[in-house]
Amino acid sequence: MTYLEFEKPLADLEGKAEELRAVARKGEGVDLEKEAAALDRKAADMLRDLYRNLDPWRKTLVARHPDRPHCTDYVDALFSEWTPLAGDRGFADDHAVMGGLARFRDQPVVVIGHEKGNDTRSRIHRNFGMARPEGYRKAIRLMEMADRFGLPVITLVDTPGAYPGKGAEERGQSEAIARCTEKCLQIGVPLVSVIIGEGGSGGAVAFATADRVAMLEHSIYSVISPEGCASILWKDAEKMREAAEALKLTAQDLKKLGVIDCIITEPVGGAQRDRDEAIAEVGREIATLLDGLKGAKPAELIRARRQKFLDMGSKGLAA
Template identity: 50%
Template sequence: MKARMAKDFVLEFERPILELEEKIAELRRIAASGKVDCSREIENLDRKARKLRKEIFQDLGAWQRTQLSRHPQRPYTLDYVRMLFTDWYELHGDRNFMDDQAIVCGLARFDGRPVAVIGHQKGRNTKENVVRNFGMPFPEGYRKALRIMNLAERYRRPILTFIDTPGAYPGIEAEARGQAEAIAKNIMVMSSLRVPVVCTVIGEGGSGGALAVGVGNRVLMLENSIYSVISPEACAAILWKDQSKGEVAAGALRYTAPDCHRLGVADEVVPEPLGGAHRDPEGAARELGDALRRHLEALRGLGPDELAADRYQRVRHLGRFSERGRRVNGVEITFDEDEPLGDADR
């Protein structure tokens, strides 16, 4: 029953493809019964479906990607754990207050090598979401993540994080127990960890709630993931006093994976199978696994201090501004409008 609920979820722009696929499946059933030969027709429809999929997915808008990033059938952290790692051992609790299940942490092996894994975890149905709080952590979730980061650093394990949250939970208890401090502390500690950290936005990268496990040597984004300072709905509510204008805000905020890549926030956009990760989770995991392998390999050559320095330099350069009249080594430096900050500044 619960599997059906999620499977039945279809986005408006996916519908034509799914209708075609259903037709093909039906023809296959008929063909399998052996009564009629419809191989030619199946072939035609298959070709048509491929073409349609390509047309629809080659140029997705920001709002369509937003919908895909939140698709209830999209692979979540524990799905990637299952598909990419072996010897997974989940670790629970922040040792202070509770075990926040909106974040999962654990030890595992990636290509046989031990690593630490941290990720937001959404639920697929109401019952699961009661436990997972829709992937919106309380401070305890971040403090559990912090504990695992420190553990990983002590045992020199690379850290892989998976980001997928609408945001940190905005509620009375979360504030009372220091949501802001919990996020801030994680950002600070992550910035100086002496082990490799590779972060991947796999779905929704919801603001500070995402960044709290998002300071890496590398930050990857799946093709249809988003990473935003504010949700498009909240942005619309502030700017136009109208939550339903989220679609407009989605375009304005430039938070898709390609946009984040262009702005230097994402180091790589990891391609998803045509139709999105939810149509082929194994295919999505293969692509992500290849990317993670590549980046971990590149970071293996760096020592503990170099890893921390590399991560610092990565964030140090983020942002766009112009500057007039700054003196560097006695030379007056001026950045023109719209020119991204260059290395000459440092």
């Protein structure tokens, strides 16, 4: 288990409990289980207290936790007959974006998501989940396919943002993001998006301009990272805590503002503490959201989706 900075007291408690059990395993007739169990209870109480009222910066840290389930984990657990599709038919395949055909609870769907990778090699291969133009153009191709064959689209968002490299800009990064966002508004099939970790900048919006947008309880969704915002506003990236507060990037704030539709509860201590339960909860929510869109005609879906985003600012302004 990887502990975050604010979890150090918890790490000490859980470490001591494990040390006691290790001593008990080595020594004959030594029974330290009661002491270890007492430490476990104390650690469980501390975990609940830590996660009961996380501030926006701590939520940002949790959303970035390396042990949180990634897109590949959700695909493996929730979907059957997964058939990955590659390439944008124009330049290359972007490994930061995975997509393909699958079945979700026996229903054919198209799945698109960001993948960050889970170790040094895979993170470099996946470019840390930062898509280049060909990634967004691959997503466009898959959404067009879904529209052609009447398949619902499920997107899983987890990205710090679009890749800011020179090559990406030369190949039309901003145009690709805009086209992908536009395509989300044009398809006549149900489109459900889940923010499973970081929802950063236009790179996230390009996948999350959906009929229904859900966020995991400790995920974030923002136009810019707290560090980037602090660098621009205060010329000091160390003011990221103030920036995180001002950006209103938590699921709870965004639900109040009407930017997202629902919040998916995470296990105590975050999705990284009980990956299987977190993934199962996401699956249940996706099923509920798709059921709510079942039977809607293509023209109705397109009209309602466009109106949803046109109206989005008015709720926040009224508040």
